[in-house]
Amino acid sequence: xxxxxxxxxxxxxxxxxxxxxxxxxxxxxxxxxxxxxxxxxxxxxxxxxxxxxxxxxxxxxxxxxxxxxxxxxxxxxxxxxxxxxxxxxxxxxxxxxxxxxxxxxxxxxx
Numbered sequence: 001x002x003x004x005x006x007x008x009x010x011x012x013x014x015x016x017x018x019x020x021x022x023x024x025x026x027x028x029x030x031x032x033x034x035x036x037x038x039x040x041x042x043x044x045x046x047x048x049x050x051x052x053x054x055x056x057x058x059x060x061x062x063x064x065x066x067x068x069x070x071x072x073x074x075x076x077x078x079x080x081x082x083x084x085x086x087x088x089x090x091x092x093x094x095x096x097x098x099x100x101x102x103x104x105x106x107x108x109x110x
Contacts (some may be wrong), residue, residue: 002061002069011103017049050110057085063091
């Protein structure tokens, strides 16, 4: 889940970890906020979220309500060599409208 903390806490897919792109940067807030940290650092952060290079990853965001956070997470994973990274078209709202999943307010723990 690439959405912000408020949206994530309000309801997310039960198997979704919150992946804020800022935790992969050199430090937010500040002038280095948009600068990616080292590949080793990012791999460790993704692993802590339960991401494995051998498992497919589906990323969703707020879609039109966001600014492309899901694309940034996908780009970071692909830059680290992850082969199976997908973006959920339309975000969580579109998926929920079509499939009516039960959303969780409990943080995912890998």
